[in-house]
Amino acid sequence: MRRFMQLAVLSAALGIALALAAQVSQDSRGLFEQAVAALEHGATTEAIDRFELLADRGFVHPDASFDRAAAYVERARGAQARPGDLGRAAAALAEALELRPDDREAELGLDKIRAEISRRHVREGVAPVMARPSLARAACSLLDENTWAGFAALGSLLLAAGLFTRRFLKATNSGVVGGVAIGVGTALLASCAALTAGARHFRLSSEPAVVIVEEARLLDEAGKPLAKGRGSDAVSVPEGASVYVLERRPNLDRVEWGGVEGWLTPGELRVLATRASL
C-alpha cells in the first residue's frame, strides 16, 4: 500500500513537472510568435523586448536568436536606432551560429554586420582593429570538439590495427602495412587527442561573448583603462567583436580578446548560449 502511494505521488509529481514544462514551452513559443508579429508590423522595439524576454527566460533556439538579430538590424536601420544595436545583432547571430554551426545565412549576415560596423567606425575616423585569437585557441576551434574527438578515436583504432597487423598477421606485407598504420595512427591520435583536450579546456574555462557597445575599453583588475604600451592609448574592443569570458565578477568580467586579456564591465558584453550549455 505504502509502495503504491509512493508510486502515485511520484507519478503525480512527474505529471505536474511535465505539464509545467509543456506550459513554459507553449508560453515561449507564443512569445516568439508575438515577437515575429511585432517585427512584421514594424514595431522593432516591441519585438526586441519580446525576443529578449524569451532569452531571459532561458529559451534557446537558433531561429529565435536569428530573429532577434533581425529585429536589432531593423531598428539599427530606422530612426529609432540605438547605440549598440548592431553589436547586439552580431551577438544574436553569433549565438545562432553557436547553436547551429551550419547556418550559412547567419554566417553571411554576421559577416555583413561586422563589415557595416567596421565601415561606420572608419567613417567616424576610427581605424578598425582586428584581433586574432591565440594560436592554440585558433587550432582547437578549427573543428568541432567532437570532430577532433572522432579523429582521435580513428587514430587510436588505426594504431591498434597497425599493431595487430604487425603482431598477428603473417602475410608478407603485413610488416609494411602495420608500420604505416602505426605511424599514421600515432600521429593522428597524438595530435587530435591534444586538440580535443585543448578544445575541452577552452570550452570549460571560457564562454564565448560579443561586445555590444560601440566601444568597450579594456580595463585592468582595478577597473583602470588598460594601456597598449608606454604612453599609448587604451586598448578598446570594437562593437560586435568576439571575446571569451574567462572569469566573471559582479562588476567586471575577465576577457580574452585575441592575444590580449583584460576586464570589461558585464553590460558591455553579451555572453552567448552554446550547445554545450543546453
Add this chain to the structure above:
Amino acid sequence: MSFAGYRLGALVTASAVLITVQAQAQYSTHTVVNARRVEVGQTFLVKFTAMSNGGRATVTDAKLTLPASMHASSPSHSSETTMDLTSGTMNQGLSFTWQVTASSPGKFKVGPPVMTISGTRVQGDAQLVEVVPAGTGGPAGTGGPSPFDPFTFMNQFGGGNFLPPGFFQEPQDQQAAPEVDNSPEDMRVQQAPDPLAFLHATLTPKRAVIGEQLSLRIYAYGSRGLFKPASSTEPTHADFLSYNVEDPDGGRFHPLNIAGTRFLGAKIRELALFPLHAGTLQAGAMKMGFAGEGYPNKTPTQGLVRESNLAEVIVSEPPLQGRPPGYKLGDVGDYTLNAAVDPRQIMAGDAVSVVATLSGVGNVPFKLITPEKTGVEWLEPSVNEHVEAKENIVQGSRVFTYVVRINQPGSIDLGELTLPFYDPKRHVYQIARAALGTVSVTPNPNLSKHPPDERVDRLASVLRLRKVLGAEASAQKPLGDRKGFWLFLLGAPLGVILSGGGLSLLGTLRERLRARGQSLSAQIELSLAEADSAASKDAAGTVAALERALFGAIELKLGLKARAVLKSELGAALALRGLPEELARDTSRLLEDCDALRFIGAPSGVQAKELVTRSRRLITDLRSAKVAPPE
C-alpha cells in the same frame, strides 16, 4: 491627604526580575520624576536608582506604591557604572523606571519605590506630582535638570553651545528625558566593538532585488559623553545609486546600554540606496573622528578616528515568472503614469507634444516604452525630474516631454505609453499605462516634396525573418567529457599491445611446460606414477613402466642409453661409467626381477608393488649417487 488614603493594592511589582549588580549593605538611592505637573491621562516617568560600590548581589523585587487614581506599567530596568572622580571608586547601579498614568486630577504622592537587593530592602523617596484636568496645562518644569539626563553635563561647555547648531544637538525636550532605552531598534547593538567609541553601519533589508530601495544608516557611539564629528568621510556605496536622506532624528543622542556600558548613540548618516546589480553587495565603511572631552585624539582636527563596518545585502534579479516584455532591470517601485497630447489636430509631417508624468515611490525610471506605429516618429524626450527622499522613502516624479512627428494623414491612434515595473511589496510585476488617444492628421501636399533619404542601406534584407521555429539546437554532449572516451583512446592500442604480449607470454609458458613435460625427469616421474597405478592389476604394464623409469634415470645420471646394452652386461657398464658397484649391481638385479615378473609372473615370487617401491628407492639413489670419473 494621608498616606493611608492610598491603596496599597496599587503596588506595582516587577516579578521574576533577577538582575545581578555590584552591591553591598551601603546604598545611595535617587528617586526622580520627569514631570511635577501632568494632565489627566498623560504619562510621566518615575525612576528609582540604587548605587553601590560593593560586591555582587541579586535584585529580586522592585515595587512602586501608587495612589488609586494612578496606574503604572511594568518597570524597565538598566544597570550603569559611574566613577567617582574624587575618590576614584567605581559605583555600580541599577535603575527601575515606571511609566505612570493618572486618571483623576489632584496632588498625589508617588512612591516611595522599594527594591530588594540580596534580601536587603532599599527604599527611595516619595515624590509629589500634581495632576491637572486634561487641556489645562502640560507637563511643568522638572525642577531643574534631571539627575539622570545624559546630556546635563552639556552645560559644562557653556549652555549647550558646544556643538554646531543642528547637529549632535539634543532638542530642548530631551533635556529632561529619562535614561530609558528608547533608542531606535536599528541603533541597538549587542556588543561594542570598541569600549570608547565606534561607528556601526546597518543596511536594511538584508535581501532585495535590483532597484529596490535600501536604507544605509551609520550610527556613532561614544562612551565618554557627548561628542561631535571632527572629521568624516562618506560611506562607500559603489554598487548603489544613492539619495541622501534628511532625518529629523539625525544627530540626536540616545542613551544606550551596550553590554553593561552606557553609550550615547546618534545617527550620523542615512542614505537611500538602490542596488545596481545582483550579488552580495557591500556598503558602509565611513570614517569619523570623535571630538569631545573624553575622547583622546592625535590631532585636534581629526579627533578619535573610527571606521564603520561594511554592511552587506544579497541582491537578486526580480523573478522571471510573470516578467512583462520591455521590463528593464532596476525599474522597481510603485508608479502611475499620466500623459497629455497637444495639439490633437495637425498636418501630416507636423509634430505633437506628448507630456508624460511618471510618479510614484522608488527610483523613478528614466525611460518609458513608446508605442511604435507606422508613420509616427518619437524623438528623444526631454526629462524634468523631481525625485527626493521624503520620510526615508525615495519618491517623486519625472516628466517626459516628447516631440512626436506624424507623417501619415488620418485619425491616428497614438497607442499608449507604458512602463513595466516590479512592485517589491506585492512581489508582482505591474505595468503603468497612459493612453494617448487619437490625433487628427490632415494631408500635407508639401510632405511628398521632402527629398528622399539617399543613404545606402547596406543592411537592407540582410536577414530574412524566420516566422516559424525550425529544428531545435541539439545539445552537444562532448565526447571529451566522458571518461570512457579517453580510456578508449589509450585502451585500443594498449589492448593490442597487451594482448600481443600476453599471447607471447602464454606461448612461452606453454613451450616451457611442454619442454618440461618431455624432460627425462618428467618421464621418470611419469613412468613411476604409471607403474604405481598399474601395480595391482597389470604386472606387464608395471614392469614396462619401471623399466622406462630406470633407463631414464640411468640416462639422466650417466648419459647412457641403457636399452642398447645387454642386461647381463649392464652392471659392468654402469660401474665402468663411475657408478658405485653396489648401485650398479642393484640396478642390474632390479632389471632381472622385472624380467622375472614379466615372463614368469607371480610364481617368480616377485611382487609388483614391492618392485615399484624398490625402483623408487633405486632411482632416488641413482639420482643422488656420486659418480666417479671413468678410468
